Amino acid sequence: MSWTDYRSAPAPGTVICPQDQVQGVQALTVETEKGKFPLLLAATDQGIRAYVNACPHQYLPLNYRGDQMLSADGTNLMCTAHGARFDIHSGQVVEGADCDLDPVPVRVEGAMLVIGQP
Numbered sequence: 001m002s003w004t005d006y007r008s009a010p011a012p013g014t015v016i017c018p019q020d021q022v023q024g025v026q027a028l029t030v031e032t033e034k035g036k037f038p039l040l041l042a043a044t045d046q047g048i049r050a051y052v053n054a055c056p057h058q059y060l061p062l063n064y065r066g067d068q069m070l071s072a073d074g075t076n077l078m079c080t081a082h083g084a085r086f087d088i089h090s091g092q093v094v095e096g097a098d099c100d101l102d103p104v105p106v107r108v109e110g111a112m113l114v115i116g117q118p
């Protein structure tokens with residue numbers, strides 16, 4: 001399932017948050033007239049990565065049991081529900097699920113992080 005298949009998928013250009021507020025790994029909700037869209041943001045050494053905050057194991061949010069979603073070595077996102085792990089840069093599954101996280105394109109406009117083009 002692609003992020004654009006969600007009824008609540010925000011339109012390109014939708015403001016997510018100020019860019020400088022993105023630190024570490026955080027879950028947030030982008031709310032538009034289309035509804036609430038669950039987003040996961042990760043500040044990495046290669047820039048900000050964004051994914052739908054839905055673990056493909058049982059489609060729970062990765063922060064289901066808390067906010068510790070970054071592996072100790074900083075390379076993996078971890079689902080707090082049952083421990084699935086995903087590459088922080090690509091969203092590709094490392095273990096614990098059958099498929100990858102859904103990447104969401106984002107870009108910086110001025111000081112703000114916004115949804116990019118699908």
Ligand code: FES
Nearest residue numbers: 055057058079082
């Ligand atoms: S829902 Fe994420 S590991 Fe089970």
